[in-house]
Amino acid sequence: MEVDVAVVGAGPAGSTFARIAAQAGLEVVVFDKRKELGNPVRCGEGLGVAEPMREGLELPRYAYSVEIYGAKVVAPNGKEIIMRNENTRGWVLERKYFDKWLGELAVDKGAKIYAYHRVFDAKKEDDGVTLSVMDENDKVSHVKAKLVISAEGMEALTARKLGFPTIHRLYDVDTCYQYEMKPYDHENLIELYFGNKIAPRGYVWVFPKAARKANVGIGIGAHLITGQKRGGLDGATPKVFLDEFIVNNDQLKEASKLLDFGGVISVGAPIDRFVDDRVMVIGTAAKQVDPIHGGGIELAMHAGTLAADAAIKAFEKNDFSKDMLYNGYEKPWRDSRGAELDLRLRLRKALEALSDDDLNYIFEAVSGNELLDVMAGNVAPVVAKVLKGRPSLLKVLGPLVKG
Amino acid sequence: MIVIDHDACIFCGGCSSVCPASAIELKGTRVATYPEKCIDCGLCVKACPANVIEMFKGIKRVEDLPEEVRKKYGV
Numbered sequence: 336m337e338v339d340v341a342v343v344g345a346g347p348a349g350s351t352f353a354r355i356a357a358q359a360g361l362e363v364v365v366f367d368k369r370k371e372l373g374n375p376v377r378c379g380e381g382l383g384v385a386e387p388m389r390e391g392l393e394l395p396r397y398a399y400s401v402e403i404y405g406a407k408v409v410a411p412n413g414k415e416i417i418m419r420n421e422n423t424r425g426w427v428l429e430r431k432y433f434d435k436w437l438g439e440l441a442v443d444k445g446a447k448i449y450a451y452h453r454v455f456d457a458k459k460e461d462d463g464v465t466l467s468v469m470d471e472n473d474k475v476s477h478v479k480a481k482l483v484i485s486a487e488g489m490e491a492l493t494a495r496k497l498g499f500p501t502i503h504r505l506y507d508v509d510t511c512y513q514y515e516m517k518p519y520d521h522e523n524l525i526e527l528y529f530g531n532k533i534a535p536r537g538y539v540w541v542f543p544k545a546a547r548k549a550n551v552g553i554g555i556g557a558h559l560i561t562g563q564k565r566g567g568l569d570g571a572t573p574k575v576f577l578d579e580f581i582v583n584n585d586q587l588k589e590a591s592k593l594l595d596f597g598g599v600i601s602v603g604a605p606i607d608r609f610v611d612d613r614v615m616v617i618g619t620a621a622k623q624v625d626p627i628h629g630g631g632i633e634l635a636m637h638a639g640t641l642a643a644d645a646a647i648k649a650f651e652k653n654d655f656s657k658d659m660l661y662n663g664y665e666k667p668w669r670d671s672r673g674a675e676l677d678l679r680l681r682l683r684k685a686l687e688a689l690s691d692d693d694l695n696y697i698f699e700a701v702s703g704n705e706l707l708d709v710m711a712g713n714v715a716p717v718v719a720k721v722l723k724g725r726p727s728l729l730k731v732l733g734p735l736v737k738g
Numbered sequence: 739m740i741v742i743d744h745d746a747c748i749f750c751g752g753c754s755s756v757c758p759a760s761a762i763e764l765k766g767t768r769v770a771t772y773p774e775k776c777i778d779c780g781l782c783v784k785a786c787p788a789n790v791i792e793m794f795k796g797i798k799r800v801e802d803l804p805e806e807v808r809k810k811y812g813v
Contacts, residue, residue, distance in 0.1 A: 597787030599752035
């Protein structure tokens with residue numbers, strides 16, 4: 336088979352790319368290794384309102400579970416701060432339906448999606464990239480594309496085969512476990528619980544869902560897991576920490592677990608290049624993930640739109656060079672999102688260096704509006720305020736304000 | 739090499755994401771491992787949120803695994 340563009344992965348990044356590229360008249364095929372788009376879910380399912388709005392999409396009712404009006408962050412000592420503004424509005428999705436919806440939109444525009452097709456090899460030639468694809472019956476076929484998009488998420492094996500440094504360091508991933516639980520009564524806020532005893536180098540999240548359900552999950556620094564076996568919390572796995580959190584929570588300890596799943600989340604920096612001749616890497620495959628909360632859907636969709644614009648231009652000029660794709664996709668991405676994600680990474684590194692006592696102090700000193708400022712990138716005033724009361728944190732918080 | 743408890747595996751891809759040797763892949767509905775590529779680094783064991791991976795250093799072939807291990811994991 337010969338095509339204009341082959342996309343690996345039909346998640347939010349790949350399907351967004353495919354929709355826009357196909358709408359512009361490009362011949363686009365998308366391969367996804369899963370039997371069903373969006374399933375199995377490996378996600379906390381939170382999404383801010385910004386992204387679909389940016390693209391002029393209206394989220395169908397079946398693609399989300401509940402609307403979210405803000406966030407509640409909880410200190411190790413139980414002190415709560417509630418954050419609520421336009422930027423904290425959003426949804427807890429039904430990823431299964433959300434991903435399928437995005438895939439269907441791409442198909443409506445003329446893209447062709449192949450589920451249960453696993454891309455296992457990629458070879459670059461002068462006039463295209465040939466992908467080796469295995470279907471559900473283990474039958475192998477070869478697809479030659481003028482342009483290949485890696486939108487494969489965490490594993491990013493195709494991108495790896497094409498020379499991109501997509502392997503994750505343990506220090507830069509959180510290993511995560513999550514239950515869907517019921518009943519849980521909530522206030523349409525996402526809840527985040529911090530503390531070195533609760534979730535070392537990470538947090539516990541409770542994302543409300545419809546019908547008194549909630550996604551209750553945990554992410555902890557994968558490098559902190561020292562012992563292979565369970566027993567005692569030291570060196571334990573995320574599931575052990577999550578179970579401990581649940582038995583200590585008044586509501587959750589009585590609730591039923593309806594589903595459990597897990598995964599790893601990238602919380603490091605994006606890879607150092609997103610493009611090569613005839614290849615673009617987008618979304619989580621390029622580690623475009625928020626290092627603070629591990630969210631990647633919004634970033635993935637944004638990268639999908641930028642990369643699709645770049646692809647359309649590349650076909651107009653019949654130029655698929657690294658430079659062409661860099662100027663069309665990577666540069667605008669770095670200009671618009673690079674600084675923001677870099678600050679988030681520095682915030683994550685500061686957060687992981689704080690003791691529970693420091694965290695408790697900061698939660699006491701800082702208001703919800705000030706936290707919203709920090710999340711919006713205006714860090715200096717809050718850092719100054721905290722340092723005034725606790726100068727010993729200079730070394731940890733200093734890097735947040737420089738540069 | 740590593741051995742995966744496929745019954746307890748949640749098929750999340752954490753192991754393959756951190757494997758520096760491309761010795762693990764999500765394949766169909768199962769995690770495939772390539773013992774000949776495995777470098778016994780143990781990163782997958784640490785990253786696995788479900789704690790279902792066990793590593794056997796220095797062993798390259800399923801046949802060389804201890805009898806009780808092969809029985810336990812059905813390999």
